[in-house]
Amino acid sequence: MTKTFWWLPILALAGTFGVAQPAFAGFNSAYTDINLDQCLVLNADDFGASWACPGYKGYPLQISEGDLRFVISYGFNIDDEPGRSQSLGPFNHLGAKLEWRLSNASGGWLPVATIVRYFTQNQETYEETNEVLVVTQLLEGQTCHIAYIDALANPNANELARQAADKAGKFDCVNDKVDIIGKFTAWDARD
Incomplete structure (x- = not known):
């Protein structure tokens, strides 16, 4: 008499897909403060400074300032990342919070x-009157700015930024x- 193990293909399929993806893959946010007084000064001179700051659960984060523009660099190999020196054209400073988009994929x-x-x-009045949300992709070897959202011109700017962040990796x-x-x-950023 031959036994039929009808459940084996189902078990194999469940094992294949169950390990590859969690039951619920989604996105969430966590926040850290940007407070240079709580950061370690790496170097400073008349032309600028750089700090090592606390990131999300120890994720490496470096903030630099030069020529009245700030740069945030991320990752374990910051010097090898394409976005290690990305800032915005106009003079700028950073807000007090950093939103980390998390995935459980x-x-x-x-x-x-x-x-x-x-x-x-x-750039016309020389007053600091604009606010821009900068979305940065965190991917080893591909960490860089991926989107800019004018926070004052779009009432749903935070949601637009999260949607852009959730596409990171591509x-x-x-x-x-x-x-x-x-x-x-x-x-005039579209040029």
Whole structure:
């Protein structure tokens, strides 16, 4: 008499797909402060400074300032990342919070992108009147800005930034152009 193990194909299929993806893959946010007084000064001179700051659960984060522009660099190999020196054209400073977009697609909540508010100078009045949300992809070897959202021109700017951040991982830092999302009046960034 031959036994039929009808459940074996189902078990094999469940094992194949069950290990590859968690039961619920999604996104979430965590926040850290941007407070340079709580950061370690790496170097400073008359032309600028750089700090090592606390990131999400120890994720490496470096903030630099030079020529009245701030740069945030991320990762374990910061010097090898394409976005290690990305800032915005106008003079700027950083907001007080850094939003980390987390994905559990790999089974644990890991950072895949960040969103930070830059306060930028109006190029006509020279007053700091503009606010831009900068979305940065966190992917080894491909960490860079992927989207800019004018926070004052779009009433749903935070949601637009989260939607852009949740697409992180597909952006090619060398060949793709930073996406300008929604209405943008902070400066002429579309050129």
